[in-house]
Amino acid sequence: MDAIFFWLLAAGTVLASVGVIFQRNPMHSVVLLIASFCALSGLYVLLGAPFVAAIQIIIYAGAIMVLFLFVVMLLNVPTEDPVHGYHARLLGGAGPRRFGAVLSLLFAVQLFLVLRTLQMTPLPTDAQQPPSTVYDIGLRLFRDYAFAFEATSVLILVAMVGAIVLARREPR
Amino acid sequence: MPFGITPELIAQITIIGVVFFALQISAAVLVYMERKVAAFVQQRYGPYLVGPRGALQPLADILKLIMKEELRPKSADTLLFYAAPVLSATAAFAAFAVVPFGADTTFFGLLDRPVHLAAADVNVGLLVIFAITSMGVYGIVLAGWASNSKYSLLGGLRSSAQMISYEISYGLSFAAVIMLAGSLSLREIVDHQAGYWFGFIPQWYLFIQPVGFFIFLTAGIAETNRAPFDFPEAEQELVAGYHTEYSSMSFALFFLAEYVNMVTVSAVATDLFLGGWHGPFPLPAGFEWIWFFVKLFLLLFFYIWMRWTLPRYRYDQLMEFGWKWLLPLAVINLLVTAAVVVYGGF
Amino acid sequence: MLPDPTLNAYLLLSAVLFAIGTAGVFLRRNLITILLSVEIMLNAVNLTFVAVDRFRGVVDGQIIVFFVMTVAAAEAAVGLAIIIALFRHKESLNPDAFTSLKW
Numbered sequence: 319m320d321a322i323f324f325w326l327l328a329a330g331t332v333l334a335s336v337g338v339i340f341q342r343n344p345m346h347s348v349v350l351l352i353a354s355f356c357a358l359s360g361l362y363v364l365l366g367a368p369f370v371a372a373i374q375i376i377i378y379a380g381a382i383m384v385l386f387l388f389v390v391m392l393l394n395v396p397t398e399d400p401v402h403g404y405h406a407r408l409l410g411g412a413g414p415r416r417f418g419a420v421l422s423l424l425f426a427v428q429l430f431l432v433l434r435t436l437q438m439t440p441l442p443t444d445a446q447q448p449p450s451t452v453y454d455i456g457l458r459l460f461r462d463y464a465f466a467f468e469a470t471s472v473l474i475l476v477a478m479v480g481a482i483v484l485a486r487r488e489p490r
Numbered sequence: 491m492p493f494g495i496t497p498e499l500i501a502q503i504t505i506i507g508v509v510f511f512a513l514q515i516s517a518a519v520l521v522y523m524e525r526k527v528a529a530f531v532q533q534r535y536g537p538y539l540v541g542p543r544g545a546l547q548p549l550a551d552i553l554k555l556i557m558k559e560e561l562r563p564k565s566a567d568t569l570l571f572y573a574a575p576v577l578s579a580t581a582a583f584a585a586f587a588v589v590p591f592g593a594d595t596t597f598f599g600l601l602d603r604p605v606h607l608a609a610a611d612v613n614v615g616l617l618v619i620f621a622i623t624s625m626g627v628y629g630i631v632l633a634g635w636a637s638n639s640k641y642s643l644l645g646g647l648r649s650s651a652q653m654i655s656y657e658i659s660y661g662l663s664f665a666a667v668i669m670l671a672g673s674l675s676l677r678e679i680v681d682h683q684a685g686y687w688f689g690f691i692p693q694w695y696l697f698i699q700p701v702g703f704f705i706f707l708t709a710g711i712a713e714t715n716r717a718p719f720d721f722p723e724a725e726q727e728l729v730a731g732y733h734t735e736y737s738s739m740s741f742a743l744f745f746l747a748e749y750v751n752m753v754t755v756s757a758v759a760t761d762l763f764l765g766g767w768h769g770p771f772p773l774p775a776g777f778e779w780i781w782f783f784v785k786l787f788l789l790l791f792f793y794i795w796m797r798w799t800l801p802r803y804r805y806d807q808l809m810e811f812g813w814k815w816l817l818p819l820a821v822i823n824l825l826v827t828a829a830v831v832v833y834g835g836f
Numbered sequence: 837m838l839p840d841p842t843l844n845a846y847l848l849l850s851a852v853l854f855a856i857g858t859a860g861v862f863l864r865r866n867l868i869t870i871l872l873s874v875e876i877m878l879n880a881v882n883l884t885f886v887a888v889d890r891f892r893g894v895v896d897g898q899i900i901v902f903f904v905m906t907v908a909a910a911e912a913a914v915g916l917a918i919i920i921a922l923f924r925h926k927e928s929l930n931p932d933a934f935t936s937l938k939w
Contacts, residue, residue, distance in 0.1 A: 321838035328849050335853055335876050339860035344868050345635065349570065351872050352628065358879055365846070365890045370898050372617035374882075377905045380624030382875070382912045384631070384654060389916045390868060391635055391647070395929050418862025426855035430848065439843040441890050452614060452674055454895050455902075463899055470906050477910030484917035487924075 324364055330357035344390050348383060355379040365441075366449035501597065501605050506587075509609045513586055517749040518548035524794050531798040555745075558738040563638055566735065570636035575736065575743035578629025582750035585622040588615040589757045590677045592767050592779030606677065607779060615676040616668065619758060620661055623713060627653045629747065630715075630732050637735040646732035648805055649715055649722035655812040656712035656719075662820035663705040666827040667695055667762050676758070680766030694765040701823045703763045705816060707789075710755035712812065714748060717797040721805045756789035757782075764789075846887035853880035867919050867929045871912065878908045 334354035341347045355378045362371035459467060522537070522545065529536030537544030562571060592607035612618055627650045634646010671679040685693045696703050712719040722732065733744045760766060760782060769781035803811065853876055860873025882901045889897030919929070926933050 321840050324841040324845070325838070328845075331849070332852055332856070335856045338872055338876065339856060339864060339869065343567075344866060345567070345570070347869055347872055349573075349632070351875065354876070355879065358883065361846075361849075361883065362886055364841075365886050367886050367889070367898055368612065368614045369617070370882075370886055370901050372614055372621050373902065373905065375621035376617070376624055377909060378875075378879070380621065380627070381654070382909050384627060384650070385912060385916060386868065386872065387628075387631060388647075389920060391631075391643075393868075393920070393923050393929065395866075395923075415863055415865075419859050422855050422859035422862060425858060426852060429851035429855070433844055433848050433851065436844055439891060440840065441843055441846075441887075442893065443840075447890075447893055450889075450895050450898065452617075455898055458895055459899050459902070463903075466903060470903055474906065474910055477913050481913040481917035484914065485920045 320364060323360070327357045327360045327364070330354070331361070344395070345387075348386050348390055351386075352379050352383050355383070366447065368449055369452050369455055497601050498603060498605050501601055505605070505607065506609045509586065509591075510583065513583060513750050513753065514746070516753050517746050518552065520749045520752065520790065520794075521548045521551060521745075523790070524797075527791070527794045528798045531795070552742070555738060555742040560738045560740070561735070563735050565638045567636040567638065570632050571735075572740065574629050574633035574636055575740045575747070576629075577632065578626060578747035579743045579750070581622050581626040581629060582747040582754065585619050585626075585754045586750065586757065588612055588618050588676065589754065589761060590680065590766070591757065591782045593775075595775070595778075608677070611675070611677060613673075613675045616664055616674045616679075619754075620657075620664075623660070624654075624657060626713075626747075626751065629744075633736070633744070634732040637732070639735055641734045642732050645722045645734070649732055652715070652719065652722065652805075652808060652812070653713055655809060656709045656816070659705055659812065659816045659820040660709035660713060662817075662824050663702045663709065664758075664762055666699060666702045666824050669824075669827055669831050670695060670698065676761045676766075680761050680768065683765040684768050690770075692765055692768060692770055694763060694768075696763045696765075699763065699823070699827065701819065702827070703759070705820050705823065706759055706763065707755075707792075708816060709812075709820075710759065711793065711796065712808070714751040714755055716748075716752065716793060718800040718803050719808055720797075721802055721808060752790065752793055753786070756786050756793065759789055760785045843887060843891045847884060850880045850883040850887070853877075853883065865930050865932060867922070867931055868916075870931070871915050871919070875908065875912065878904060 331354050334350045334357065337350040338347045338354065341350065355374060359371040359374040359379070362368075362374060525547065526536040526544070537547035540546045540550050562568070587609040588611070590606060590608035590611065594604035594606055596604045630653070631646050631650040634642045634644075634649070637643070637646075667679060668674060671682045673679060673682075679695075683692070683694050687693060691697065711717075715722060733741055736744060764785045767778035767782040769778075769784075772778075773780060857873045857875075857877035857880060860876065861870050864870055864873065882904055885897035885901050885904075889895065922934065923929060
């Protein structure tokens, strides 16, 4: 039963991600990425991490993607326009781009070959290891990682101020 | 029984089916209730021609909506245009899936072991509701964008900005309840509200957290885009906001989504603050869900009453209220609750 | 019946997602799509953390995922603000249009 869900969700994630990078319209890319995140959240539930699954939807699919959506609607650029010039063709022309794509493919093949040589390690089932509770996570987060937690809150404040300053119109 | 199909499994599947159909029927009942209550508030009769006292009016409405022509603006983005109402309705139904509406029951001895009265009982239930509510924003913002029309876009953007602003106060208000109950599971929160003080005052969180209840209900009304926070779909200002260009079944899906969202917010408020299925006096075993429905009905009536009594907030007033008044209030509520829990030994 | 997914299956899926994200950064000439591909890569890393967590029976990986998501949110906010500022300047979302600092 787990296997069927894994294959369905994994196929969904990969297909949606491939769709993201091949869509012309950035709006469609954003919507496909939201679908990919929802499938990923299902995979987290399969891995016995319901808290991470919930915050994946709340933070990624529910907040970050809304931000992307708003910016895409604000800028309203339907598709990418080609840019001319020597420098543009040096790094952005068709040749270098295809080379980059081939590099990514090589990377994927390498990872695949490496992972195949490892021993197949089974994951514990729900009977052997129950899904993690929010209580455990909270305990570890606020005891051992308390400093990182506080530093992250400062980081978010800095990012908020920075985003507002960067995106405002210059006062005349 | 073959394939491990136990009576409990059949009962569980039946409960899921019952919840699904009950939600759809509740939308129809709410349509009728809204028109009748609106009529009595405005000192007129509501629908009274179709069926006894107009009770079959929702049926007439649904038939009309089904038989209308399905229109689409020529330059609308087809995929997103049709996906948006589906997304809205899906999010609305999915959020109710983790809301329990009755105590564990064996259906009067038909089953060997008691089964939970909820479509799905997860131990991070409140997080799931919050997550799916955040997904509900997409139906509206995609509808506004995909319609490729001025009124739709403005209505969609305003509505989604309102929803994500009030989500924060929504979350903070039930964070306080989580602190009191010590659990994210709605069933356990309801079970913490059993019992009575002095023998007759029920131990509902409404009495411990009145400010929290007010914040939750206000944020809930703003989340579902109902008056007095329904500027984005105000008829006088924006034609019809994000669902201007929709007709027939797509419009019916938005309509359905709005009413089911109302039911979900009221159901969660009942479970969190009003004690769920524990009432002032206990009912015989197997019938606790009656209390739940009585409280749900009272909250829904309150929703509809608010719509036809209060004037609408202007958009900037609405956003100012959400960020400058409700959010600080929710944070203070959370801090005070935390202090009481830690130092008061709750 | 299909066999249950092993740890290797999850790590492989994560590798594939990471490679898709990398390909997206190389192939697309639209700033927003490049940022989306970076988000895909971050999610692939999250999946690795959670899968190994399950294998080892601890929750530290999930906490790191929590921090990665927070940092991704901050980075997306600042990145999009920069894109808006750049768009106001040049009316284009193509990264090759911004060549003022080049030789």
